[in-house]
Amino acid sequence: MSDTAAQPREDDAEEPKDPPDADESVAAETDDPSDTDGPVAGPVSTGAESVVAALEAAGAETAFGVQGGAIMPVYDALYDSSIRHVTMAHEQGAAHAADAYGVVAGEPGLCLATSGPGATNLVTGIADADMDSDAMLALTGQVPTEFVGNDAFQETDTVGVTRPITKHNYFANGADTVGDTVGEAFELSRAGRPGPTLVDLPKDVTQAETEETPGPAAPPAGTDPDPNADADAVEDAARAIEAAERPVCLFGGGVIKADASDAARTFARSYGIPVTTTMPGIGSFPEDDDLCLSWGGMHGTGYANMAITHTDCLIAVGTRFDDRLTGGIDTFAPEAEVVHIDIDPAEISKNVYADYPLIGDAERILEQLTAAVREAPDAEAWRDRCAEWKETYPLTYATPEDEPLKPQFVVEAFDEATDDDTIVTTGVGQHQMWASQFWTYTEPRTWISSHGLGTMGYGVPAAVGARVAADTMGEQDREVVCFDGDGSFLMTMQELSVAVREDLDITIAVLNNEYIGMVRQWQDAFYEGRHMASDYTWMPEFDKLAEAFGALGLRVDDYDEVAPAVEEALDYDGPAVIDFHVDPEENVLPMVPSGGANGKFATAEDQL
Amino acid sequence: MSGDSPDSRPATDGGSPASGGVPEADSRPMPSEQPGPEERNHPTGRRNLEGIRIDPVVEAEHESRRAVISALVEDEPGVLARVSGLVSRRQFNIESLTVGPTTVEGHSRITMVVEETDPGIDQIEKQMAKLKPVISVGEVSGDAVTSELVLLKVQADDPAAVHAVSEMYDGRTVDAGPETITVELTGDNASIDNAIGAFERFGIVEIARTGPTALARGNTPTAPGEKPGTAGEPTTHDD
Numbered sequence: 001m002s003d004t005a006a007q008p009r010e011d012d013a014e015e016p017k018d019p020p021d022a023d024e025s026v027a028a029e030t031d032d033p034s035d036t037d038g039p040v041a042g043p044v045s046t047g048a049e050s051v052v053a054a055l056e057a058a059g060a061e062t063a064f065g066v067q068g069g070a071i072m073p074v075y076d077a078l079y080d081s082s083i084r085h086v087t088m089a090h091e092q093g094a095a096h097a098a099d100a101y102g103v104v105a106g107e108p109g110l111c112l113a114t115s116g117p118g119a120t121n122l123v124t125g126i127a128d129a130d131m132d133s134d135a136m137l138a139l140t141g142q143v144p145t146e147f148v149g150n151d152a153f154q155e156t157d158t159v160g161v162t163r164p165i166t167k168h169n170y171f172a173n174g175a176d177t178v179g180d181t182v183g184e185a186f187e188l189s190r191a192g193r194p195g196p197t198l199v200d201l202p203k204d205v206t207q208a209e210t211e212e213t214p215g216p217a218a219p220p221a222g223t224d225p226d227p228n229a230d231a232d233a234v235e236d237a238a239r240a241i242e243a244a245e246r247p248v249c250l251f252g253g254g255v256i257k258a259d260a261s262d263a264a265r266t267f268a269r270s271y272g273i274p275v276t277t278t279m280p281g282i283g284s285f286p287e288d289d290d291l292c293l294s295w296g297g298m299h300g301t302g303y304a305n306m307a308i309t310h311t312d313c314l315i316a317v318g319t320r321f322d323d324r325l326t327g328g329i330d331t332f333a334p335e336a337e338v339v340h341i342d343i344d345p346a347e348i349s350k351n352v353y354a355d356y357p358l359i360g361d362a363e364r365i366l367e368q369l370t371a372a373v374r375e376a377p378d379a380e381a382w383r384d385r386c387a388e389w390k391e392t393y394p395l396t397y398a399t400p401e402d403e404p405l406k407p408q409f410v411v412e413a414f415d416e417a418t419d420d421d422t423i424v425t426t427g428v429g430q431h432q433m434w435a436s437q438f439w440t441y442t443e444p445r446t447w448i449s450s451h452g453l454g455t456m457g458y459g460v461p462a463a464v465g466a467r468v469a470a471d472t473m474g475e476q477d478r479e480v481v482c483f484d485g486d487g488s489f490l491m492t493m494q495e496l497s498v499a500v501r502e503d504l505d506i507t508i509a510v511l512n513n514e515y516i517g518m519v520r521q522w523q524d525a526f527y528e529g530r531h532m533a534s535d536y537t538w539m540p541e542f543d544k545l546a547e548a549f550g551a552l553g554l555r556v557d558d559y560d561e562v563a564p565a566v567e568e569a570l571d572y573d574g575p576a577v578i579d580f581h582v583d584p585e586e587n588v589l590p591m592v593p594s595g596g597a598n599g600k601f602a603t604a605e606d607q608l
Numbered sequence: 609m610s611g612d613s614p615d616s617r618p619a620t621d622g623g624s625p626a627s628g629g630v631p632e633a634d635s636r637p638m639p640s641e642q643p644g645p646e647e648r649n650h651p652t653g654r655r656n657l658e659g660i661r662i663d664p665v666v667e668a669e670h671e672s673r674r675a676v677i678s679a680l681v682e683d684e685p686g687v688l689a690r691v692s693g694l695v696s697r698r699q700f701n702i703e704s705l706t707v708g709p710t711t712v713e714g715h716s717r718i719t720m721v722v723e724e725t726d727p728g729i730d731q732i733e734k735q736m737a738k739l740k741p742v743i744s745v746g747e748v749s750g751d752a753v754t755s756e757l758v759l760l761k762v763q764a765d766d767p768a769a770v771h772a773v774s775e776m777y778d779g780r781t782v783d784a785g786p787e788t789i790t791v792e793l794t795g796d797n798a799s800i801d802n803a804i805g806a807f808e809r810f811g812i813v814e815i816a817r818t819g820p821t822a823l824a825r826g827n828t829p830t831a832p833g834e835k836p837g838t839a840g841e842p843t844t845h846d847d
Contacts, residue, residue, distance in 0.1 A: 163690060164697050168740040171685065188740070220740055346734035349727065 041179065041214045047172075048073035048206035050179030051139070052081045054214040058186040060110050060137075061472055062086065062101060064094040064465065066121075068114020069154060070141025073206035075112070083110075086468055086502060088461065089494040091118050095125020096458050096492070097465030099134050100448045104423060104469035106259065108135035108189045115141045116154030119200075120161065124455055126196045127165040131452025132280060133257065135194035137186045138162075144204040145173070158200045167195035168220075175208035183217025191219035193344040194257055225343060227361030229368060237339045237356035238372035244313030246335075246382040247273045250296070253280025253451070254318015254342060260363035261285070261444040264317065267366045271376040274386045276304040278319050279436060280451045286442035293386060294395075297325040298592045299433045302393025302601055305592065307386050308333050309599030313377070317341040318362045321351035322452065323595070331597035341365045393590065393603065395437050405559055407431060407511040407582040411438040413562045414481055414509060417570060422479040423448060423466045427459035427488025430517035433588040435483040457491030459484040460508060464495055467504040479507065479570060486512040486539055493545070499575035500550040507569045508546075508577045513584040514539050521587045525608035546577035554578045670725035672701070676754060676822045677729070679736055679745035680831040683709065683716040687741045691718055694739065700724060700732050704819025715743070717831075719821040746832040754796050754822040760804065761790045763811040770810055777803040788813055796820070 041053030051074055055063075062084045067075055078085055088094040091113040098109030109129075113122045119140040129136045143152040159171045170185055172178040178201065185197040241247060255264050261284045268275045268291055275285045277295045285292050296304035308314065314336040319325070326332040332352060340347075340354035341362055348357040358365050397408040411434050424439060425448040426432040432449060441447050448466055450458035463482035470478045489510050499506055519534040546553030552572045556565045556579070569576035590601040591608060602608045681687050688707055695702050703721040710717050722732060729747060736745045748754075760779075762770055764787055774781060774791045777799065783790035793803050797820060804815070824830040 159686065160689070163686070164693055222743070223740060344738070346731065346738055348734075350731060 043211070044179070044213055045209060045211065046073065046077065046206065047175030047178045047201075047208050047210055048077040050175065050210060050212065050214055051182050051201065051206060052077040052083065054179035054183040054217060055110065055186065056082060057214065058183050058217045059107065060186065061107075062468055063110040063112055064088050064097040064101070064468075065112030065139075066091050066094055066114070066118060068118045068141060070115035070143055070203045071112055071118065071139070071201070071206075072114075072141070073203060074139065074141070074201060077206075084468075084472075085112075086464070086498065088464070089497050090492070091121030092124050092457070093461035093464070093492055093495040093498070095122045095136070095138065096128065096450075096455070096461035097468070097495070098136050098138075099125060099129045099132075100425060100462035100465035101469040102129075102135050102465075103448050104445055104466045105473060106445065108137050108186055108194075109465065110137050110139070110186075112139045113141070114154065115143055115158065116156045118154075119156055119158040123161060123165070124453075126162055126198065128450050128453040128455045128458065129196040130165045130167070132253065132450070133194050134196065135190040135257075136196040137182075137189050138166075138196060138198040139182070140198060140200050141206075142171075142200045142202040145202045146204070148202065158198070162198050165196070166198050167193075169198040169200065171200045172202065172205045175205050175210035176212040178205055178210075179212070179214030180217070183214050184220060187217045187219040188223055191224040193254075193342075225360070227343075227364045229341070229358040229360040229365045231368075233356065233358055234365065234368045234372050237358060238369060238374070240313055240337055240339060240356055241271070241273075241315065241369070241373050242375055242377055244311075244337075244377040245379060246311045246385075247271075247313040247315065247377050247379055248293075248307045248311040248336075249273050249275040249285075250278065250308065250314055250316040250319060251275060251281040251284040252278040252317060252319025254362050255281055255284040256318075256444040258318060258343070258362035259444075260317070260361075260366055263363045263366035263370070267370045270370055271373055272379060272383060273315065273377070274307055274379075274383060276300075276307055278322070278325050278451075279449070281319065282436060282447040283441040283444045287440045288442060290387075291383075293390070295436065296598065297322075298327065298594070299437070299588050299590065300325075300592075300598075301395055301437070302590050302603060303386060303389035305590075305598040305601055306389045306393070308336075309597070310385075311336045313337050313339065315339045315341075316352075316354075317366065318343075320344075320347045323351075326351065327592045327598045328595050331599065341369075397586070399559070403585075404583040405557065405562070405580065407434050407513070407580070407586055408438045409559065410509060410511060410556075410562060410566075410580050410582065411435050411483065413566050414483075414507075415439045417563070417566050418479045418481065420446075421475075422446060422481060423470065425449065425459050425462035425466055425480070425482045427484045427491075428454045428456045429485045429488060430513070430521065430586075430588050431483050431485040431488070431511040433518075434511065437588075456485075456488040459488055460492045460499075461495045463506045463508065464498055464502075464504060467499070467506050468502070471504075476505075480505070482506060482508040484508055484510050485517060486510055486514060486536065486542070487516045489542065490540075493542075496546065496549045496551055496575060496577070503574055505573055506575050507572075508575070509569075510542050510577065510579050511582050512539060512542065512579050513582050513586070515584055517584075517586075518588070520584075524587075524605075525591075525593075542577055542579035546575075546579075549575075552576035555581070557581045670727060672723050672725050672728075674703070675722050675724065675729050676748040676752060676820065677720045677722060677732060677736075677745065678748045678822060678824075678830045679718045679720070680710070680743040680834055681716050681718055681739075682741040682743060683714050684741050687716070687739075688718070690739050690741065691720075691736065694735055695720070695722075695732070698731065698735060700728060704817075706819050706821045708821070717821075719748075719819075721820055744831040744833045748822045748824055748830055749828065752822045752824050752830070754820040755794055756797060756800050756820040757818045758793045758800050758804070759790060759816045760793060760807055760812060761788050761814040762807050763787070763813060764789045766810065770807075773803075773806050773810075777806065779803065 041057040044050045094111040098111035102109030143155045189197040276293045293304040294301040314333045337355040339356040341358045420442045426435045459482045467480045514536045516534040543553035543555040554565045590603045592601045701723040705720045707718045779791040779793045782792045
């Protein structure tokens with residue numbers, strides 16, 4: 001993982017760094033935050049005003065949250081702020097929306113909640129951001145300092161609860177410093193490997209009077225690592241790549257977070273190296289490129305998994321080698337020497353031993369590496385072999401006339417009907433896999449999903465966050481499509497009320513199979529078909545529910561209804577929900593069983 | 609899982625490259641398009657006879673060993689919780705953990721004894737280094753000075769014998785009553801264990817051990833980047 005482009009770097013000599021400064025000065029109507037000579041925020045009179053002034057100065061433009069007693073002073077200060085606040089239906093939705101907003105915008109997302117249940121409701125979203133290394137700042141209200149520890153009304157040890165799922169969290173202990181703390185937490189979330197941070201704000205601190213204006217925000221010392229890799233290590237890796245005969249790139253989410261997609265494309269194309277991605281890395285490399293083998297892992301493409309299994313040189317960038325990618329570690333890339341590029345030294349040789357560790361910013365190192373490799377590896381035969389695997393193991397599905405509508409067909413229909421810059425969000429489960437398999441992604445920050453934590457219900461609030469981000473960036477024409485499962489949709493669909501209230505143009509495609517489908521698939525494969533608690537015998541009529549929310553609601557049962565419904569929903573200027581009743585028995589394939597070998601994937605149900 | 613997995617199909621099995629030859633694109637099924645492992649330009653001794661790379665981490669048998677890890681940390685609320693939470697969450701085997709201030713205001717030293725493999729020790733150091741309040745962290749080299757304090761309460765049936773044993777181990781009597789005697793001992797792990805063994809015959813009533821704390825010898829910094837002789841002043845924030 002790597003620092004985002006928005007992270008100002010002192011030694012950024014090669015490229016003009018106008019985007020961060022430009023962005024920030026738009027939002028902050030106060031002084032230019034890059035001016036480090038003096039305070040950057042305007043005058044304040046309370047701790048809460050100091051909090052908001054620090055957020056404005058750091059460039060925050062949007063916040064997602066839910067009101068409540070202990071956070072009220074901060075909300076009161078937001079009343080006069082340039083920051084747009086989107087009130088969500090549930091704090092979990094606020095965290096997911098902020099997370100997705102941050103992914104699309106390339107800026108830290110911002111979410112707010114009150115103490116106690118407000119804070120604990122954020123926890124799932126914070127953990128989600130932590131697992132996916134998404135920059136996000138959560139601000140939580142807390143009972144007044146004198147009540148802390150006394151089990152006061154709506155008191156939770158928020159700092160204690162969120163300690164293992166944040167990069168760092170803070171307990172604000174004074175009005176004079178609270179603005180600086182918030183500014184530091186905001187910057188820390190995007191410094192180095194991004195991740196969520198949290199500041200717990202006792203009500204007495206935010207209510208107290210202060211005239212201390214927050215100073216210029218910076219991440220804490222030692223948390224903003226050197227973006228450059230060791231030059232000798234780069235040379236060694238370059239020699240290994242030159243000598244390789246079966247090289248494969250593996251681009252992870254860190255490529256996207258580091259805004260290194262261009263550098264990654266240049267590197268792979270310059271030397272004709274086939275490319276696989278991880279799921280979070282989807283979009284880092286265009287999937288319609290001849291070199292692209294799409295993503296690997298449990299439900300990844302057969303050709304990606306074959307390439308990873310047979311490569312002799314795996315060039316992995318910004319990935320932590322999650323078990324859903326590697327399967328059994330001893331059968332993961334068993335013949336490969338591994339070049340591992342990552343901003344976080346702790347990821348080096350954590351799961352997969354790195355022969356050539358390169359620690360630093362993904363974009364910078366890919367540029368270093370592109371320059372250091374003198375000749376392309378002799379990999380023509382290897383590329384041919386990868387192409388053969390593409391033909392041997394295509395992603396396909398059957399559409400027999402006597403079976404219900406196939407969910408994959410719905411994904412393809414949306415892909416055909418939309419432009420390349422369309423943002424896709426998903427929940428978690430079978431629909432998520434189909435959305436990633438049967439949509440051709442070509443641009444970074446267009447695939448927004450819950451990867452590491454696997455949070456069902458991520459899709460709808462993420463669509464809200466993604467839509468707000470696109471609108472904030474002036475990209476109103478981009479479509480936002482949420483693929484959701486019936487189970488996932490039921491978990492967070494209350495955020496549809498936000499989409500209606502805020503008039504957000506999103507399209508939600510519920511791939512409704514009346515199952516917790518992925519669990520049903522596993523029960524069929526590994527539990528003798530005993531459908532314990534996965535079979536939803538009654539589902540609400542989602543189209544009518546959507547109408548009750550004030551959204552457009554459609555229902556589709558057959559193939560010939562798909563295209564017209566997709567068109568109507570996309571054309572509709574506001575939130576639309578299509579309830580696609582799809583084949584309940586459809587399975588996600590190919591599949592590598594948990595802990596299995598990537599090279600031994602099942603391509604048919606009877607192989608499981 | 610079916611035995612008829614895709615990887616076993618002859619048309620695509622490329623798992624055992626045979627030797628040599630000019631690449632021929634149309635020669636399917638031909639796993640022989642790539643030169644054998646012995647012909648490839650790779651470091652020696654890294655592959656087995658089947659051409660499969662020997663992963664030094666996966667293949668190697670890692671023995672657990674005892675390591676003393678010293679960390680210089682900012683003395684802020686929750687720092688101990690962060691360190692201990694990290695250790696428990698990542699399932700590191702920890703034997704003891706001590707913490708105390710240094711002479712630099714706002715800096716504390718945490719000394720941790722762990723029983724881990726080399727990769728495990730490496731992970732502890734790297735994960736601890738990521739914690740914001742951790743200024744620097746590293747393993748204290750093997751010849752470091754380590755010492756532990758123990759308070760030992762024994763039955764006072766034979767005070768003279770207790771004092772004799774106590775003197776043998778350079779102990780100090782800190783409390784003596786009609787029924788119990790409490791002795792304070794310091795020393796390295798082995799000598800403390802020996803002393804406890806010697807006291808056992810009196811009947812140990814209670815015992816409290818601090819766990820070892822440690823400093824590197826001579827001019828070697830105890831935590832990386834720490835300026836020797838400055839009692840906890842780092843030369844750099846991170847290593």
